[in-house]
Amino acid sequence: MSMRNTNTLLILSALAALTCATTTATAQSARPTAFTNARIHTVSGETIENGTLVIKNGKIEAVGKDVVVPAGAKVVDATGKTIMPGLVSAWSAAGLRPPTVRSNTPQRGGRGRRFRPTSRGSSGSTSSKAATKVIDGMYARQPIFGQLLEVGVTSLALTPQGSGFPGLGAVLNPAGKSRDELSLNDEAFVQIGMQRSAGGKKVLKDMFEKAKKAVEEREKPPAPKEPAKKPEAKPAGKPAEVKPTGKPAEKPKDGKEPPKPAPKPTPKPAPKESEKKQDPKKPATPPKKTPPKKPKDPNVEVLADLLQGKRRAILQIASAADLLHWRTAVDDDVKFPRMVAVLRHDSNSGTIDMVTEHLKKWECSVLLPPSLSTLPRTQHLTHPAKKLHDAGIEIGFAIGESPAAVRNIFFSLMELVRSGLPADVAIKAVTQVPAKALGIDKRTGTIEVGKDADLLLFSGDPLSPVGKLEQVWLRGSRVESKK
Numbered sequence: 001m002s003m004r005n006t007n008t009l010l011i012l013s014a015l016a017a018l019t020c021a022t023t024t025a026t027a028q029s030a031r032p033t034a035f036t037n038a039r040i041h042t043v044s045g046e047t048i049e050n051g052t053l054v055i056k057n058g059k060i061e062a063v064g065k066d067v068v069v070p071a072g073a074k075v076v077d078a079t080g081k082t083i084m085p086g087l088v089s090a091w092s093a094a095g096l097r098p099p100t101v102r103s104n105t106p107q108r109g110g111r112g113r114r115f116r117p118t119s120r121g122s123s124g125s126t127s128s129k130a131a132t133k134v135i136d137g138m139y140a141r142q143p144i145f146g147q148l149l150e151v152g153v154t155s156l157a158l159t160p161q162g163s164g165f166p167g168l169g170a171v172l173n174p175a176g177k178s179r180d181e182l183s184l185n186d187e188a189f190v191q192i193g194m195q196r197s198a199g200g201k202k203v204l205k206d207m208f209e210k211a212k213k214a215v216e217e218r219e220k221p222p223a224p225k226e227p228a229k230k231p232e233a234k235p236a237g238k239p240a241e242v243k244p245t246g247k248p249a250e251k252p253k254d255g256k257e258p259p260k261p262a263p264k265p266t267p268k269p270a271p272k273e274s275e276k277k278q279d280p281k282k283p284a285t286p287p288k289k290t291p292p293k294k295p296k297d298p299n300v301e302v303l304a305d306l307l308q309g310k311r312r313a314i315l316q317i318a319s320a321a322d323l324l325h326w327r328t329a330v331d332d333d334v335k336f337p338r339m340v341a342v343l344r345h346d347s348n349s350g351t352i353d354m355v356t357e358h359l360k361k362w363e364c365s366v367l368l369p370p371s372l373s374t375l376p377r378t379q380h381l382t383h384p385a386k387k388l389h390d391a392g393i394e395i396g397f398a399i400g401e402s403p404a405a406v407r408n409i410f411f412s413l414m415e416l417v418r419s420g421l422p423a424d425v426a427i428k429a430v431t432q433v434p435a436k437a438l439g440i441d442k443r444t445g446t447i448e449v450g451k452d453a454d455l456l457l458f459s460g461d462p463l464s465p466v467g468k469l470e471q472v473w474l475r476g477s478r479v480e481s482k483k
Contacts, residue, residue: 032056033476034069035457038078043085043432044446047424053083055453058476063447082461084427085447086154086454086474087409090314090367090434091341092401093161095172095182096134099142126164126193126200128207131298134160135170135186140179144402149174150481151406153399154454154474155435155444159314163193164203165299169314171438175474188438190306190313194322201329208334211303214296218304312337312439314367320350323358339437341367342384343398351375353387365394365433370412372419385429386420395425396433414463423463452476 033055040048040063052067053060061070069075135158148156156174160167169189176182195201305311315338317323323340340359342352351373352359352366359366366388372381385395399409413426435445444452456462457471472479 030057032061032070032073033076034067034073035076035078035083036069038457039082039461040447041082041084041424041427041462042447043424043428044448053447053455055455055473055476058453060447060449060451060453062449078457080460081470082458082467083447084456084458084462085431085445086456086472087152087399087406087430088155088432088434088438088440088445089148089153089399089401089406090157090339090396090437091159091343091398092157093159094144094148094156094401095138095140095142095158096161098139125162126195126197126203127162127166128164128203128299129160129167130165130190130207130300130302132160132167133170133186134158134167134191135179135183138170138179138182140176140182145172145174145176145182146482147403148401148406149474149479150472151403152456152469152472153406154472155438155440157188157434157438160191163195163200165207165303166191166193168302171440175479185439187311188440190302190311191316192313193316194318194326196322196325201325204326204329207300207303208307208330210297210300211307212334214300214304215307218308306336307334309337312339312437314339314341314437316341316343317352318342318349320352320354322349323352323355327358335362337364338362339365339367339396341398343367343369351382351384353382353384353391356388356391356393359388359393360391365396365437367396367398367434367437370397370399370409370416370429372415383416383419383421385416389421389425394433395429396437397426397429399430410462410467414465417463426463 035053035055037050038048038053040051040053042048042063048063048065051063051065052069054062054067054070054073056070138158145156153174156172158170158172160169168187169191170183171185171188172182173184174182192204195204302311306313313336315326317326317340319342340352340362352368368385368388370385373384374380375382385397388395397409397413400406409430413430417423417426432441432445435441442451444454447455453473453476455471455473456469457473458467459470460467462469
């Protein structure tokens with residue numbers, strides 16, 4: 001066999017192997033997976049006992065008690081286990097800190113550069129950077145996102161830090177390896193931080209006033225255009241009639257024709273204003289110029305979008321006093337889609353359940369730390385989450401931005417449930433409610449047909465001491481632990 005034929009056979013064999021491998025990979029990705037005999041927390045409805053959940057191509061294909069397992073499906077026996085949606089973190093600064101570089105070289109006193117996290121309280125300067133994308137300041141190449149995914153965070157918000165208008169928050173895919181893969185929506189929400197100082201409140205008030213004026217300009221009806229006037233048509237002139245005199249024309253005596261009358265000169269039209277000669281003694285009149293339009297402030301435009309309901313916001317406050325300060329800074333007629341995030345309890349300024357009526361008027365959900373609180377200057381424990389829930393306000397929980405904090409979230413939820421919060425409300429508060437706040441509830445946050453297969457598999461009840469997270473599934477693929 002010639003060398004040419006041998007090379008041809010090798011190439012054909014390689015192509016056949018590649019085609020076979022591609023076909024096998026496609027078949028495996030299209031192969032459904034069925035979880036049987038599971039306790040399923042759908043969140044959107046009642047909990048299903050001994051149910052079946054089928055996922056295919058990254059989506060939930062069927063869920064219920066009487067679902068038939070498809071032919072050829074990979075079956076996972078989930079007897080005694082519980083399935084719930086993946087955790088949704090609506091507040092996180094993971095990725096905004098540079099990766100920690102360990103060094104054996106000792107640092108000299110006062111010369112070591114240390115990262116200081118941005119303040120989340122009501123102190124510090126107030127920003128007016130509503131159009132700045134937080135994802136532009138993210139450190140993408142670090143393991144924190146994968147670590148959060150391994151402990152159950154399947155959807156993650158990246159929140160701008162600071163008071164005032166620090167920027168636009170993003171929704172991330174924790175399985176991403178690069179900035180583009182991580183970013184699902186780099187303009188998911190507008191972050192607003194309450195600032196109690198007079199200067200901070202003035203920034204809030206002024207920016208919203210500008211945004212309201214921008215909305216008025218947008219909604220102003222366009223001026224009607226005047227129809228162009230058509231020139232009036234002049235009637236055509238009739239030739240002058242020659243009246244007969246009744247006498248024959250006289251012939252000249254010498255036989256020559258009489259001279260014709262000279263034609264009258266045509267009058268010249270008056271010169272236009274632009275054609276008139278300029279008096280050299282007078283300065284020339286410059287032509288009129290249309291003043292250039294002022295460029296629009298992108299920060300104001302973002303807030304105008306917010307007031308028109310085109311964007312959503314997360315408003316960060318620290319206490320009941322912060323909410324009252326907000327009302328003195330921003331008029332009550334300023335309304336927009338929002339979630340109120342109470343990231344820490346200022347025990348000296350009142351717990352958030354003290355301003356329940358104000359929150360009910362806003363018709364928004366409230367993101368709380370998953371813990372009990374104390375009244376100001378006392379040791380009396382309060383349960384803000386239960387009080388808000390009993391008042392008809394939807395609550396969510398901040399689950400933390402470190403793997404250790406996320407692992408502890410279910411223990412915190414157990415404490416809240418033991419203190420009176422319904423268990424289904426606790427599960428909903430770390431799945432569906434934060435998903436709604438981020439605008440991703442149509443694809444995740446609950447177990448429903450057609451949604452992403454973002455699932456957590458527990459040995460037992462997640463809110464019991466024996467419940468342990470065993471598996472994490474993201475978009476229908478199992479997440480392998482790197483430990």
